[in-house]
Amino acid sequence: MVVLPGLMLAIILAMLDNMIVGTAMPRIVGELGGLSHLSWVVTAYVLGTTVSTPIWGKIGDLYGRKNIFIASIVIFMVGSVLCGMAGSDLLGGPEDGMAQLIAFRALQGLGGGGLMVNAMAIVGDLVPPRERGQYQGIMAGVMSLAMIAGPLVGGFITDHLDWRWAFYVNLPVGFVALALLMVTLKLPKLRTEHRIDWLGAILLSIGITALVLITTWGGNDYAWNSPQIIGLAATALVTLVLFIPVELRAAEPIMPLQLFRNRNFTLISLIGFLLGFAMFGAITFLPLFQQTVQGATATNSGLLLLPMMASSMVISLFVGQAITKTGKYKIYPVIGGVVMAFAMWLLSLMDAKTPTWQTGVFIAVLGLGMGFLMQTTMLIAQNSVEQKDLGVSSSAATFFRSIGGSFGVSLFGAIFNRHLSDSLTQKLGPAGAELAGGGGRADAATLAHLPAQVRVGFLDSLASSIAGVFWWAIFFAVLVPVLAVFVKEIPLRGAPEQGGPAEETKTPAPVLE
Secondary structure, eight states: OOSHHHHHHHHHHHHHHHHHHHHHHHHHHHHHOOGGGHHHHHHHHHHHHHHHHHHHHHHHHHHOHHHHHHHHHHHHHHHHHHHHHTTSGGGTOGGGHHHHHHHHHHHHHHHHHHHHHHHHHHHHHHSOHHHHHHHHHHHHHHHHHHHHHHHHHHHHHHHHSOTTHHHHTHHHHHHHHHHHHHHHOOOEEOOOOOOOOHHHHHHHHHHHHHHHHHHHHBTTTBOTTSHHHHHHHHHHHHHHHHHHHHHHHOSSOSSOGGGGGSHHHHHHHHHHHHHHHHHHHHHTTHHHIIIIISOOOHHHHHHHTHHHHHHHHHHHHHHHHHHHHHOOOTHHHHHHHHHHHHHHHHHTTOOTTOOHHHHHHHHHHHHHHHHHHHHHHHHHHHHTSOGGGHHHHHHHHHHHHHHHHHHHHHHHHHHHHHHHHHHHHHHHOGGGGGGGSTTOOOSHHHHHTSOHHHHHHHHHHHHHHHHHHHHHHHHHHTHHHHHHTTOOOOOOOOOGGGTSOOOOOOOOOOEEO
């Protein structure tokens, strides 16, 4: 409990950023341009998080999590400062602002990859699995509060301050988190020789990056049979095939492949991928729908997300307490998957005439599904491995969720852009498609100056394109409960003093840092 506030602030740091930036995105696009590149601002961050997550988890296992955790917070804060400076006069003005923002978001993501995975792994170091549910329920509640506060803060910043403060606001939270962790966090540190699997990390990063670029560029910037896409596919195939023997021979593999012999670990990895794919890929477009189609201000857009966050928080706290009390957990990802798929279907029904209260009901249902799934999947992953592999299991669960989100944002972004371009061309002629081009701006000020007929056609096209994203998300969401049915309910390890079996560990006696 002494350490928990510092961990909570680090989690808030990660969650606030995603939610604040999401709310501010229409204003950012309005100033920097590039509506077709909107998804790349999210993709760059998620890609940075994805490729760095396994590395953060592994080096935390090897060298101790405290210094690694602190380093990830510092990198995240540096990236935040640079994101806030994108397109400023100091960096050459707004002409290259979107490209700069995308690059700096990738750097920010490299630090962000260590925030969540190390926080979860530290809880795993300090708390036995049987008790872990209630602590992870608390963490999920804090995450939900951050998700509630994020859109509100983002809306206030967007409406009353410069959008750059959407990134600068991370600095005070980060400094307080650093101060608390340096003073309170004491973790076991092992005296062993270590080898970082740099070759495996490089191969995995290249392969994942190539796959994300394929989903982003394929059929949008380049034809599927173009040399660029074929070259990326070949790169992904070669690097990921080489990754397997490298990991089998590495003394300290970045991702131990033997973990996938565990049925629960494999299933939870797949569920995490699908969860990230459907959820993060789809909800990226909610603020755009609320602010542009429904005409909400950025602040009101944040308020309109409250039903999703509130329902997620309540369910997460309930599930955490229930798991601690009963030791049972299998039913929750099944329920969560069914509810999430239903929510995606509801959201796919939205159009330009959908009232805001109806959107609120739909996203509240999505929050219920998130509450059943988010922390339960992490708990199952951690309970499926030995204590010595706790960091790797935590990073793997986060990795597959992140890579799913990265693929989802990229693929759904491509679907959105293609559908919007085709719809505008059909409704408004070739000139209308320019609204969705690289210089497209979708902020309220720009739309207000359009002729009424053009504005109505644009909003109809935008609404149908966003609804189409949720329709595609259904196909990935329905697979979650199907896989969850096959999860084997392994008894949660408990603390020895509570009469539960002792934690399995093969590590030498630790010393405090």
